[in-house]
Amino acid sequence: MSGIRGRDTKPERLIRSGLHRLGFRFRLQSSKVPGRPDLILPKYKAAIFVHGCFWHGHDCPLYRLPKTRRAFWRAKISRNRARDREVRRAVLAAGWRHLTVWECAFRGGGEAAVSRTTGQIASWLRRGARASSEISGVGRP
Numbered sequence: 270m271s272g273i274r275g276r277d278t279k280p281e282r283l284i285r286s287g288l289h290r291l292g293f294r295f296r297l298q299s300s301k302v303p304g305r306p307d308l309i310l311p312k313y314k315a316a317i318f319v320h321g322c323f324w325h326g327h328d329c330p331l332y333r334l335p336k337t338r339r340a341f342w343r344a345k346i347s348r349n350r351a352r353d354r355e356v357r358r359a360v361l362a363a364g365w366r367h368l369t370v371w372e373c374a375f376r377g378g379g380e381a382a383v384s385r386t387t388g389q390i391a392s393w394l395r396r397g398a399r400a401s402s403e404i405s406g407v408g409r410p
Contacts, residue, residue, distance in 0.1 A: 280372050281307050281319045287387030293394065302365055304356030309365075313394045316360050316367045318353075326350050329373045329405060357401060366400050368393055373406035382406070 276298060285308065288295065295308045295317075302309050306316035322331035326346040335342050353369075360367045374386045389404050 276307070278319065278321070280321075280370070280375055283375060283383050284308065284317070284319060284370060284387065284390065287383060288390065291387065291391050293391065303359035303363055306360070306367070310394060313397065314365055315394055316365045317390065318356075318367065318369045320353070320369055320371055322372045324349060325353060325371075327371050327373065327405065329371070331373050331376065361400055366397070368401070369403040371403065371405035374404050376406055378406075 285295070285297075288308075293310060294312070295310045297308060298305050299309045302316050304316075304318070307319045308317040309315065310317070320327065322329050323333075324346070326332055326349065334346070357367055357369075368390065370386065370390065375382050378385065386404055393399065393402055393404075
């Protein structure tokens with residue numbers, strides 16, 4: 270598990286690149302916002318979390334509980350989910366909007382999936398309406 274990256278993952282880099290290309294400017298891993306979001310956009314008062322489907326227990330085909338040490342993994346994923354709920358509440362209480370982007374949003378679609386996901390993020394940022402939202406690849410063809 271020491272080889273698992275906690276920051277600068279491929280989905281994060283894809284989002285950062287796409288948003289920067291669209292003219293958005295952001296900060297990385299800011300401690301000013303609860304939970305140290307992967308990206309914050311102070312102009313939009315928005316925090317973006319990029320979650321791996323396995324590590325955060327997303328209900329999609331990318332999440333499968335390992336066959337060995339099931340009790341350990343069930344407890345670990347459960348703790349991660351509980352922490353995610355607490356962080357979302359704290360972010361909202363601090364007056365920030367938050368968006369969760371799941372790893373599966375990028376899977377299987379190549380550059381088209383990246384463009385689609387980045388476009389959805391940009392749209393959410395510009396609208397400014399919803400305090401919280403998420404983007405995933407569940408249910409896509």
